[in-house]
């Protein structure tokens with residue numbers, strides 16, 4: 001049994017979930033721990049998994065989803081764990097505390113998490129300072145932006161632009177997060193007319209801020225929309241200038257949960273295993289509609305190489321995970337990357353781009 005599931009996880013899972021999260025992150029910010037993590041098996045370089053997307057080079061398709069490193073404090077650790085990219089955030093322009101605790105709940109029998117953090121953020125200025133301190137590395141760094149709780153939706157675009165201004169120098173891509181279920185009214189920004197204007201504003205600001213390089217702007221969507229609304233949002237995002245879609249955020253649904261779990265009654269966004277079918281279906285619907293117009297980053301319930309491969313065949317060009325890292329530990333990245341290469345071999349694909357969307361009619 002891997003050291004993490006045998007030794008570290010029982011200790012962490014004996015603690016309150018947010019306390020365990022804080023202790024782990026604090027450890028991951030320490031150079032000595034990052035040094036020790038270099039011993040974690042890394043995915044071997046494999047040209048079949050390398051891609052240039054959004055104008056960026058990705059060594060392989062597996063990245064860390066938003067929400068684990070909200071403040072951009074532990075990027076060297078994610079590099080040491082073998083992720084090819086990390087999405088820092090969600091970052092709000094002004095610091096805010098988020099919702100009262102408790103706001104993070106484990107559902108071990110379901111290999112799931114419910115969270116209602118509500119964008120606890122140190123604010124864009126501090127995140128920019130954290131990212132400025134990082135030595136450039138092989139990992140690609142995206143920044144996921146949100147609005148402050150107090151900002152009304154009709155002023156939301158100002159918040160996203162303000163946060164962008166603060167972090168743009170350190171962001172290789174930007175994600176507009178309009179899909180967290182834990183900020184009241186945020187998901188209303190997915191409405192196609194509102195979203196198009198919002199994306200246009202952010203894309204225009206990104207162009208003004210960076211004349212020498214282009215910062216791709218993506219939109220992260222919820223898994224809880226009707227197919228019509230989902231596709232209308234995606235079209236609006238692309239018309240507004242978005243370079244990609246991140247699908248999906250957590251769900252407010254509770255389908256597929258083991259009955260009897262006390263945490264299941266908590267409000268918030270559900271991630272992990274039970275989200276997988278919904279997130280995969282959302283990805284499939286988006287790919288069937290967009291047909292490669294822009295890349296999709298597939299996220300939600302990916303724990304294994306089969307999950308990642310299925311998401312790629314459902315149309316994802318890259319995948320991300322969060323909850324699997326909590327349950328499986330650091331070895332999960334190398335296992336998935338190795339397994340992806342084996343599946344390409346088995347199915348006689350000479351490069352992963354040939355596999356993208358092959359399960360979508």
Ligand SMILES: Cc1cc2nc3c(=O)[nH]c(=O)nc-3n(C[C@H](O)[C@H](O)[C@H](O)COP(=O)(O)O)c2cc1C
Nearest residue numbers: 065066067090115248249271272300301321322323
């Ligand atoms: C504790 C927690 C906090 C999260 N915070 C954010 C966030 O701040 N911004 C965001 O876009 N997504 C956030 N997410 C959602 C993840 O990025 C991801 O979309 C979702 O968890 C599904 O992936 P998973 O099943 O691999 O965890 C969070 C998820 C978890 C579990």
